[in-house]
Amino acid sequence: MLYVLTAAFLVFFAGRYLTPGSWELPWWVTAKLPQQLDIWGWQVPDNILAGLRGTDEFLRRQADGLRRGWQSFTGQGLEIAGVKFWKNTGGGGSMPLPEAGQLTVDFLDVGQGDCALIQVDGHAMLFDCGPDDTGTYVQNYLQKQGIDTLDYVIGSHPDEDHIGGMDVVVSKFDCGTILMPETEKDGKSARDAELAMNYRGYQAVAPWPGQVYELGDAFFTVLGPVSYYENDTNNNSIAVRLVYGSVSFLFTGDAEKEEEADLAAEGLELKSDVYQVGHHGSSTASSWEFLREVSPAYAVISCGAENRYGHPHEEVLERLAAVGSAVYRTDRQGTVRAVSDGESIRWSTER
Numbered sequence: 001m002l003y004v005l006t007a008a009f010l011v012f013f014a015g016r017y018l019t020p021g022s023w024e025l026p027w028w029v030t031a032k033l034p035q036q037l038d039i040w041g042w043q044v045p046d047n048i049l050a051g052l053r054g055t056d057e058f059l060r061r062q063a064d065g066l067r068r069g070w071q072s073f074t075g076q077g078l079e080i081a082g083v084k085f086w087k088n089t090g091g092g093g094s095m096p097l098p099e100a101g102q103l104t105v106d107f108l109d110v111g112q113g114d115c116a117l118i119q120v121d122g123h124a125m126l127f128d129c130g131p132d133d134t135g136t137y138v139q140n141y142l143q144k145q146g147i148d149t150l151d152y153v154i155g156s157h158p159d160e161d162h163i164g165g166m167d168v169v170v171s172k173f174d175c176g177t178i179l180m181p182e183t184e185k186d187g188k189s190a191r192d193a194e195l196a197m198n199y200r201g202y203q204a205v206a207p208w209p210g211q212v213y214e215l216g217d218a219f220f221t222v223l224g225p226v227s228y229y230e231n232d233t234n235n236n237s238i239a240v241r242l243v244y245g246s247v248s249f250l251f252t253g254d255a256e257k258e259e260e261a262d263l264a265a266e267g268l269e270l271k272s273d274v275y276q277v278g279h280h281g282s283s284t285a286s287s288w289e290f291l292r293e294v295s296p297a298y299a300v301i302s303c304g305a306e307n308r309y310g311h312p313h314e315e316v317l318e319r320l321a322a323v324g325s326a327v328y329r330t331d332r333q334g335t336v337r338a339v340s341d342g343e344s345i346r347w348s349t350e351r
Contacts, residue, residue: 150176245340
C-alpha cells in the first residue's frame with residue numbers, strides 16, 4: 001500500500017508542479033469543491049482549506065527549486081517517455097526572451113479574445129487573459145518567457161474572451177495587483193476567476209480614471225471606465241495608456257463608442273503610437289472621433305480566424321487606413337510583438 005501511495009503522490013506531484021499543463025486539483029479542491037459543497041449545505045472547515053493551500057504552496061516552491069536545479073545542471077528540460085517536464089517546452093509560442101533596457105509588448109494569438117503581455121526591466125503585466133480554452137497556452141507562454149511573477153493582471157471586463165484564462169493565470173503565478181472594473185460579473189469565467197483569487201488570497205481592485213501605476217521604467221495611466229453602464233460590460237471596460245520613454249500604447253478592452261466618448265470627454269491624454277483596437281475590430285468601437293484623438297501609427301487587432309462576428313469589420317479597417325495606421329492582426333499573423341527602446345518601435349510576428 002505504501003508503494004501505491006508513493007507512486008500516486010509522485011504522479012500527482014509531477015503533473016501538478018512540473019508539467020506545462022499543470023493539473024488543477026489543489027485549486028479545484030480548495031475552491032470549486034467547497035463552493036459545490038456549500039450549495040449542498042455542507043461546510044469545509046477553514047483550517048483544512050488553509051492546510052491544503054499551505055501544502056500546495058510548499059510543494060510548488062520545491063518544484064521550482066527542482067526545475068531551476070535541473071536547468072542549471074543540464075541547460076535543458078527533462079523529458080521522460082515523451083512527456084516534457086519543463087517550463088520551456090510545450091505550447092505557448094517561442095518568441096525570444098525580452099532584451100534588457102527595452103519594453104516588449106506581445107499581443108498573444110488567443111483566437112477570438114484578447115491577451116497582451118507587457119515586459120520591461122524584469123517586470124511584467126497582463127492586459128486580459130484570453131478565452132477559457134487558452135488558459136494553459138497563456139500559462140506556457142509566460143513560463144517560456146521566464147515569468148513567475150506578474151506585477152499586474154488586468155481583466156478589462158468580465159467577458160469570457162477576456163478573462164476566461166484568468167483562473168489559470170491567477171492560480172499559477174504570483175500576482176501583485178489585480179485590476180477589474182466594478183460591473184456585473186455573471187458567468188462561469190467570472191466565477192472561476194473569483195474562485196482562483198480566493199484560493200490565492202487575492203482581492204481585485206477597481207481603479208479610477210487618472211490613477212498611475214509604475215512598471216519598471218514604464219508607467220500606465222487608467223483612463224476608464226469613466227461612467228457606469230448598467231447591463232453593458234463592454235462599455236465598463238478598463239482602459240489604460242502605457243508610456244515608455246516617448247512611446248505609448250493604448251488598451252481599451254471592448255469599449256464601444258459610448259465609452260470612447262467618455263474617455264475623450266474626460267480630458268486625459270489619448271494620443272498613442274500603438275492602439276490595441278477596441279472590441280476586436282468591431283464597428284461598434286473605434287469611432288471616427290476616437291481614432292482622430294488617438295491617431296495611432298500602428299494598430300493591433302486581436303481576433304480569431306474566420307470568427308462568427310466577422311471581426312474586424314470593414315468599416316474599422318477603412319477608418320484605420322484613413323488615419324494612417326499600419327495594421328497587425330493576430331488572426332493572420334499570429335502573435336504580434338512590439339519592442340521599443342523608448343524612442344522607436346520594431347515589430348515581429350509568429351504563427
